[in-house]
Amino acid sequence: MAGQQLDSKSEQTKALVLETALRMFRSKGFAKTTMRAIATEAGVSLGSAYYYFASKDELVLELYRESVAEQRAAASKALDGVSGLSDRLKVALRAGVDALTPYHGFGGTFISSALPPQSATNPFGEASSQAREDAVGIFSEVIDGAKVPQFLRAELPELLWLAYMGVVLFWVYDRSENQRRTRTLIDGAAPLIAKLIAFSRLPVVKPLVEEALALKAKVRS
Incomplete structure (x- = not known):
């Protein structure tokens, strides 16, 4: 059960980073959006953002x-x-x-x-x-x-x-x-x-x- 909860939370965090990135790409443009800014906007650590997406x-x-x-x-x-x-x-x-x-x-x-x-x-x-x-x-x-x-x-x-x-x-x-x-x-x-x-x-x-x-x-x- 604990493992399933961790997997669910992990998928939610990954989806959040992805949704945040899309929103920022659309509003600020791809070039002006950084991984650090995406992590900050999503409310996760930069390490967490890089854990799911390398770039x-x-x-x-x-x-x-x-x-x-x-x-x-x-x-x-x-x-x-x-x-x-x-x-x-x-x-x-x-x-x-x-x-x-x-x-x-x-x-x-x-x-x-x-x-x-x-x-x-x-x-x-x-x-x-x-x-x-x-x-x-x-x-x-x-x-x-x-x-x-x-x-x-x-x-x-x-x-x-x-x-x-x-x-x-x-x-x-x-x-x-x-x-x-x-x-x-x-x-x-x-x-x-x-x-x-x-x-x-x-x-x-x-x-x-x-x-x-x-x-x-x-x-x-």
């Missing part, structure tokens, strides 16, 4: 992972009963933007810190890779309920995630109210992407797509 970047990575989980939960629920790749893709993209909305004030920093370049020296490489896999998994759910060319099915979730990251980049710089322009982009891009995927099965197009996939694999190796 501000690790805090942001955890926030990103939470946003991915929120996106996946919302998308999974909204996808139920939705057919057609265009509509299913639109659901996932909208869920992603909705989940990211609280971080728009420091969107550029949020994305760059949450998804740092993968390298042997990156201390968060494993965690960031897992976050990316979870995000790509959302688009696996998207195509599970849609008709897509079989030769493209294995690569499509990651390709759709890359398209989503393009939308996210647009969202970072979107200053329209409630990022209205980003949502307009999603509504127009989803059916266009679905049409391009449908065209990929055509005999004149398929070899070009296969060549592009081979190039993608070569670049990643």
Whole structure:
């Protein structure tokens, strides 16, 4: 019982530090917010803050992972009963933007810190890779309920995630109210992407797509 109480208190403290960091990032900006200031605002010792999160970047990575989980939960629920790749893709993209909305004030920093370049020296490489896999998994759910060319099915979730990251980049710089322009982009891009995927099965197009996939694999190796 005592161990459970300690675990519960530990989780509450971790959540408090995370919530405080988000609030301060939004109000003061990422660069002007220090770990010491977060600890002071949260009412915990600096050592306690560092116990849960080694740096501000690790805090942001955890926030990103939470946003991915929120996106996946919302998308999974909204996808139920939705057919057609265009509509299913639109659901996932909208869920992603909705989940990211609280971080728009420091969107550029949020994305760059949450998804740092993968390298042997990156201390968060494993965690960031897992976050990316979870995000790509959302688009696996998207195509599970849609008709897509079989030769493209294995690569499509990651390709759709890359398209989503393009939308996210647009969202970072979107200053329209409630990022209205980003949502307009999603509504127009989803059916266009679905049409391009449908065209990929055509005999004149398929070899070009296969060549592009081979190039993608070569670049990643």
